[in-house]
Amino acid sequence: MDITPVLLSLKTASVAILFTFVIGTVLAYQVCRMKNEHSKAVLDALLTLPLVLPPTVAGFFLLYLFGVNRPLGAFLAELGIKLVFNWEATVLAAVVISLPLMYRSARAAFEQVDPVYLEAARTIGLSERKIATKILIPLSAPGLTSGTILSFSRALGEFGATIMIAGNIAGVSRTMPLAIYSAVMGGREEEAYGYIIILVLVSFLFVWSLNVFTEARWGRYRLRTRR
Amino acid sequence: MSLYVDVRKKYKGFELETAFSSEQGTLALLGASGSGKSMTLKCIAGLISPDEGVIKLDGRVLFDSAAKVDLRPQERGVGYLFQSYALFPNMTVRQNIAIAHRGDVAGRNAEVDALLARYEIEGLADRYPVQLSGGEQQRAALARIFAYRPQALLLDEPFSALDAFLRENMQAELKRIIRDYGGSVVLVTHSRDEAYRLADDLVILDGGRPAAAGSIREVFSKPGNVRAARITGCKNISAIERTGERSFYAKDWGVELRTAETVLDEHAFAGIRAHDFMAADGGAMGAGGSPNVFAIERLDEIDGPFEKDVIFKAAGGTGRMWWIVGRDADVSGVGALGVAPEAIMLLEG
Numbered sequence: 001m002d003i004t005p006v007l008l009s010l011k012t013a014s015v016a017i018l019f020t021f022v023i024g025t026v027l028a029y030q031v032c033r034m035k036n037e038h039s040k041a042v043l044d045a046l047l048t049l050p051l052v053l054p055p056t057v058a059g060f061f062l063l064y065l066f067g068v069n070r071p072l073g074a075f076l077a078e079l080g081i082k083l084v085f086n087w088e089a090t091v092l093a094a095v096v097i098s099l100p101l102m103y104r105s106a107r108a109a110f111e112q113v114d115p116v117y118l119e120a121a122r123t124i125g126l127s128e129r130k131i132a133t134k135i136l137i138p139l140s141a142p143g144l145t146s147g148t149i150l151s152f153s154r155a156l157g158e159f160g161a162t163i164m165i166a167g168n169i170a171g172v173s174r175t176m177p178l179a180i181y182s183a184v185m186g187g188r189e190e191e192a193y194g195y196i197i198i199l200v201l202v203s204f205l206f207v208w209s210l211n212v213f214t215e216a217r218w219g220r221y222r223l224r225t226r227r
Numbered sequence: 228m229s230l231y232v233d234v235r236k237k238y239k240g241f242e243l244e245t246a247f248s249s250e251q252g253t254l255a256l257l258g259a260s261g262s263g264k265s266m267t268l269k270c271i272a273g274l275i276s277p278d279e280g281v282i283k284l285d286g287r288v289l290f291d292s293a294a295k296v297d298l299r300p301q302e303r304g305v306g307y308l309f310q311s312y313a314l315f316p317n318m319t320v321r322q323n324i325a326i327a328h329r330g331d332v333a334g335r336n337a338e339v340d341a342l343l344a345r346y347e348i349e350g351l352a353d354r355y356p357v358q359l360s361g362g363e364q365q366r367a368a369l370a371r372i373f374a375y376r377p378q379a380l381l382l383d384e385p386f387s388a389l390d391a392f393l394r395e396n397m398q399a400e401l402k403r404i405i406r407d408y409g410g411s412v413v414l415v416t417h418s419r420d421e422a423y424r425l426a427d428d429l430v431i432l433d434g435g436r437p438a439a440a441g442s443i444r445e446v447f448s449k450p451g452n453v454r455a456a457r458i459t460g461c462k463n464i465s466a467i468e469r470t471g472e473r474s475f476y477a478k479d480w481g482v483e484l485r486t487a488e489t490v491l492d493e494h495a496f497a498g499i500r501a502h503d504f505m506a507a508d509g510g511a512m513g514a515g516g517s518p519n520v521f522a523i524e525r526l527d528e529i530d531g532p533f534e535k536d537v538i539f540k541a542a543g544g545t546g547r548m549w550w551i552v553g554r555d556a557d558v559s560g561v562g563a564l565g566v567a568p569e570a571i572m573l574l575e576g
Binding site: 114116117119120121122123124125126127134135138139 | 269272273274299300301303304305306307309311313314315316317318326327329371372374375
């Protein structure tokens with residue numbers, strides 16, 4: 001069994017989660033603070049769309065945006081950045097597809113923090129930045145952690161958008177899910193089993209660790225944070 | 228030290244329109260839930276923006292809709308004790324206090340230690356809020372507020388999260404803390420006892436509007452209208468008909484009573500506090516010296532731990548009235564009650 005797709009997948013998901021975490025958390029924070037309910041609803045729907053659309057459709061849009069013959073793609077190409085049919089494209093696909101999970105988890109986590117803590121923080125003079133980093137994010141940590149783990153696992157299993165925008169180039173963009181597809185199509189079922197077992201095991205490990213980790217780390221003060 | 232508030236705010240079908248000022252000492256906002264008292268407090272702290280009005284603290288404008296001034300809560304310098312105390316659950320008691328500290332960073336640790344000692348929570352410094360009792364949380368929350376050196380102190384139902392035993396201890400403690408503090412204090416409460424014990428001035432809020440305002444003794448002895456009388460705990464209120472300069476007929480009670488005050492046309496009601504009746508013997512009835520004595524029919528008795536509520540009606544009337552006596556008083560032989568003309572409160576509708 002060729003181990004390259006396994007390494008590619010882990011590398012893609014690891015890099016993608018860095019982007020997903022930061023972008024998802026910041027967007028969730030901004031959406032939570034939006035006053036206008038209508039634009040809030042529209043933005044929320046847009047950010048959730050990649051979760052409900054077939055990944056092939058999301059991939060199609062990405063191709064449409066970043067294709068080298070498109071304005072944005074051409075502009076980026078001028079700068080020496082290419083985001084189609086290479087490894088970077090697998091990261092782009094993974095970020096876009098995993099973003100809704102991170103965004104929604106972070107938003108739910110922020111919204112379950114009792115606003116009284118934020119009000120208290122304001123009345124003792126803490127800046128909004130300090131409130132976010134010292135109070136809101138720590139109190140949302142379990143939700144942010146679960147969002148991170150879900151997003152990572154989703155990025156690891158990303159197929160549809162990846163094949164659209166990154167192709168299925170062995171050694172470059174052939175991640176585990178694509179390798180499984182290629183193996184089955186080529187009648188090499190033995191090879192597919194190997195990847196499938198690894199994918200299932202890694203995903204299970206992450207999602208399982210989520211439960212253990214949140215319990216152990218935050219159990220002590222999460223008992224009564226909401227009254 | 229002075230606080231001036233004059234604000235209007237419409238919010239989810241509720242309309243707040245309140246104005247009061249306090250020169251010094253403690254002001255209590257008394258009202259039932261939904262009277263707008265907590266909302267008023269949040270307007271002062273800047274957690275809610277009024278639609279229009281003015282809020283001034285010690286001559287400093289915190290909010291002025293006409294001049295488009297609306298300071299952020301961070302700029303108001305107002306300490307707020309929340310009903311649930313709102314200690315940050317992810318920080319220890321010491322961290323909770325330290326993060327609020329305003330002033331020289333070099334002196335922070337020493338000041339935090341001093342506050343921990345002053346509120347007798349040194350032993351709890353490294354605990355998390357969830358590990359503290361209600362009273363300990365309140366002390367930690369107060370220490371946190373004073374670490375911030377507030378120019379005014381806002382107390383939102385400070386005892387509602389405490390059980391009855393602790394409540395009385397903390398009332399005495401808070402009274403002492405307020406005295407030592409010396410700045411403007413606004414206390415929001417639905418308990419007339421708390422208001423009376425802790426405050427100098429009182430504003431009664433009802434349905435988003437002030438029903439009465441003044442010094443606490445004044446408002447309790449002369450609430451002036453039915454709503455304020457009810458909220459200050461007056462149990463006996465009747466519609467009246469003026470029969471003389473200083474007398475009226477109480478329609479609900481079916482008795483004629485004399486007053487010390489002049490009865491005016493706008494006095495459509497009268498109130499008598501349940502503690503203000505005195506047992507009288509039937510012989511005094513109609514005699515010149517005790518005009519306000521009338522025969523009663525006892526209907527029910529409710530025993531409390533220290534007092535007894537006697538529910539009765541006047542012999543000729545229909546309305547039920549309350550009389551509160553000491554627990555051990557024997558009322559079985561009481562056939563008539565009297566009330567001093569000074570104890571009768573004339574009320575507007």
